[in-house]
Amino acid sequence: MAIRKVGVLGAGLMGSGIAQVAAVSGYEVTVLEVNEQVLSKGLSGIDKSLSRFVEKGSLSAEAKAATMDRLKGTTNIQDLADADIIIEAIIENLNIKRETYARLDQLCPARTIFASNTSSLSITEMMTATSHERQRRFVGMHFFNPVPLMKLVEVVRTIVTDEDVYAEAVALGTAMGKTVVQTSDKTGFIVNRLLVPYMLDAIRVYEEGLASTVDIDNAMKLGCGYPMGPLTLSDFVGLDTTLYISEIMFNEFKEKRFAAPPLLKRMVQAGLLGRKSGRGFYNYSDPKNPQPIKLV
Numbered sequence: 567m568a569i570r571k572v573g574v575l576g577a578g579l580m581g582s583g584i585a586q587v588a589a590v591s592g593y594e595v596t597v598l599e600v601n602e603q604v605l606s607k608g609l610s611g612i613d614k615s616l617s618r619f620v621e622k623g624s625l626s627a628e629a630k631a632a633t634m635d636r637l638k639g640t641t642n643i644q645d646l647a648d649a650d651i652i653i654e655a656i657i658e659n660l661n662i663k664r665e666t667y668a669r670l671d672q673l674c675p676a677r678t679i680f681a682s683n684t685s686s687l688s689i690t691e692m693m694t695a696t697s698h699e700r701q702r703r704f705v706g707m708h709f710f711n712p713v714p715l716m717k718l719v720e721v722v723r724t725i726v727t728d729e730d731v732y733a734e735a736v737a738l739g740t741a742m743g744k745t746v747v748q749t750s751d752k753t754g755f756i757v758n759r760l761l762v763p764y765m766l767d768a769i770r771v772y773e774e775g776l777a778s779t780v781d782i783d784n785a786m787k788l789g790c791g792y793p794m795g796p797l798t799l800s801d802f803v804g805l806d807t808t809l810y811i812s813e814i815m816f817n818e819f820k821e822k823r824f825a826a827p828p829l830l831k832r833m834v835q836a837g838l839l840g841r842k843s844g845r846g847f848y849n850y851s852d853p854k855n856p857q858p859i860k861l862v
Contacts, residue, residue, distance in 0.1 A: 569679075569738050570594060573649035575666065577608025577639065580683055581655035583713025586612045588653075589636040590629070590714075591742045596638045596645055605639045612637065615714055643669060651679040651738065653707055658810065660687050664695035671696040679731055681707040685758055686811045689751040690724045702728040705735045708755060709744070719744040724751045753818040754811070762812055763823040765803075766830070768796030772847075772862065773829040779847050779858040797847040801840030801856075809834050829861065 570593065574585040577599045585608075589595045599605035616633060619625035638645070646652055652670060654663060667680060676699060682692055685708055693704035706722025719739040723732045732748075739746040749755045754762060768782055777785070783795020800808050809831065815824040833839075833846065838859075840846030848856035 569650040569734060571596070571648060571650050572738075573598065573646040573652035574655060575646075575652060576655040577605050577611075578655065579711060580709065580713060582608040582611050582615075583711070584653055584655055584683065584709055585637060586615060586633070586714055587709075587742050587744075589633045590616075590625070592636070594636050594638075596640055596649065598640055598643060598646055601641060605641060609637065609639050619714075643673065646670065647673050647675075649674065649678055651681060651735070653681045653683060655683040655709075658684060658687060660691060663687070663692050667692055668695045671700050676700075677703075679703045679705065679734065681705050681735060683707060683709055686754060686814045688753065689722055693724060693726075701726050703731045705732060706751065706755070707735060707739060708757075710757075717743070717745050718757075719746055720749055720755045720757060721746050722749055722751050722755055754815050758811060758815070762808070762815060765796050765800050765808060766812060766823070766825070766827060769800065769827045769830050772797065773827050775862060779861075798856075801846035801848055801850075804840050804842050805830060805846055806834050806839050833861070 572588045572593045572595045574581050574588070574595060574597045577585070577597050581597065585595050585597045597605070597608065599608060613634065616625060616630045620627055620630050652674070654666065656663065656666065663682065670680065680696065680700065680703060682689060684706060689704065689706045693701045696704065704724060705727055706720065708720040708722065710716035710718050721732070721735050721739055736746050736748065747756055771777060772779060772782055779797050783798050786792050786795045794802070809826050812824055812826045837843055838845050841850055844850050845859060847859060847861070849859050850856050
């Protein structure tokens with residue numbers, strides 16, 4: 567089956583990014599949101615993002631116009647009934663995702679592929695909200711933020727995913743200009759399985775007084791060539807998000823390396839969530855010159 571029409575659930579940061587990249591790549595895209603206000607904000611964000619590409623000369627004005635013509639926003643789930651694939655990028659709440667997939671399973675024809683952009687939740691647990699036949703057409707497609715710039719997508723298979731369906735998802739990721747890495751449905755997939763323990767260890771190093779925030783970040787940037795240090799990265803991802811993912815992974819594997827350090831828990835409890843709250847390991851009062859905060 568050739569994928570022509572893509573449905574995207576959610577017009578937030580990830581959903582709008584996925585919709586943008588799919589539309590730029592020539593697919594007809596329908597984006598579903600819960601209300602007109604959120605939908606309008608998401609579509610406006612796509613328009614602004616495309617305008618920046620035009621300003622940089624990496625996209626023509628004509629290509630931008632054609633991309634926007636391929637994009638449709640809706641608050642009516644019925645408008646996704648003719649999608650060849652639906653990529654979900656809504657809140658990381660398993661029950662809400664399962665409820666949404668159960669509704670879509672009743673609405674969409676048997677050919678429609680379901681995909682989740684989750685970074686940590688079980689694809690298998692999501693798919694069991696649908697019929698047995700649909701479960702064979704269920705995959706994970708984990709994109710990275712910001713989607714229009716990040717070149718990677720993890721395409722995830724469950725133990726019952728049909729091989730032809732999986733190949734179609736891989737082909738779609740490639741057609742969207744991404745480098746596809748193939749993996750199976752084990753919590754964290756590839757990137758978070760390796761990244762989260764690294765970030766947690768950096769917090770432990772700081773918590774134990776081995777080095778300062780700035781020295782930990784500089785050590786990994788200049789010693790390993792990373793684009794940003796692990797504590798800066800934690801602030802960028804969101805400390806609440808980091809804690810949430812670590813707890814899911816610890817519950818799955820029961821390994822110490824996935825356990826959240828006490829400092830991370832205290833910071834989240836205190837509302838120090840990183841860039842999104844203005845304070846985390848750094849103070850972002852001046853976003854261009856964040857200053858480290860003494861926490862231990």
